[in-house]
Amino acid sequence: MKSFSQKTDNELVDLFTNGHLDALETLVLRHKDKLYTSILFMVKDKHLAEDIFQDVFIRVIDTMRNGRYTDEGKFLPWAMRIAHNLCVDHFRKVKRTPTIRTGDDKDIFEVLNFSEESAEYVMIKRQSHDRVRNMLDHLPEDQREVIILRHYADMSFKEIAAATNCSINTALGRMRYGLINLRKMMTQRQIAL
Structure with missing residues (x-):
């Protein structure tokens, strides 16, 4: 019998549903980086x-x-859809929740700093992340989503197409136009990352 790490996602799902809890651990370890990274980039809060x-x-x-899992052979895109939907649900909930603002109209939780990293490191990191986020926030949602899933979640275009319910060519087109728009913004704002 193959070890769990050599099994396909579908085999691991079958093993888990038949009572092998280690199969779930293997699935989590296999896909945790892609899932967590894409969630983190969408919500921007660790x-x-x-x-x-x-x-x-x-x-x-x-x-x-x-027994409701039906996406055989497509575990990661299925889990990414769940993650995407939970992020969307979070933003809908937050939109209905009032935020606490400081005197200069910033969210109080963006102002408070709970980290113990050096001030120089924090400033450089924040500036780079802010530039990228700012530019990504100005992209159309479909272009932004494909760029996040491709570059931060390291998903293939086939996986992105499944997660966003579009064709591979549409996902490729959104990526192309998103990158073109980012380059235009960098040129207009004279930004170097």
């Missing part, structure tokens, strides 16, 4: 990303245990 990541696997476990 602790929130960790919470949503856990919620994704709670839904995955519930769905598989109840």
Whole structure:
């Protein structure tokens, strides 16, 4: 018998539904980086990303245990869709929740600094991330989503197409136009990363 690490996702799902808990651990370890990174880039908050990541696997476990998992051979795109939907749900909820603002109209939680990293490191990191986020925020949502999933979640265009319910060619086109628009913004704003 092959070890769990050599099994396909579909085989691991079958093993888990038949009572092998180690199969789930292998699935989590196999896909945690892609899932967590894409969630983190969408929500831009480490602790929130960790919470949503856990919620994704709670839904995955519930769905598989109840025998409702039907995306055979497509575990990662299925889990990415769950993650994407949970992020969207979070933003809908936040939109209805009032935020606490400082005198200069910034969210109080963006102003408070809970890290213990050096001031220089934090400033350089923040400037680079802010530039990229700012430019990504100005892209159309479909272009932004494909860029995030491709570069931060390291998903293939086939996986992106499945996660966003579009064709591979549409995903490629969105990536192309997104990168063209980012280059235009960098040129207009004279930004060098």
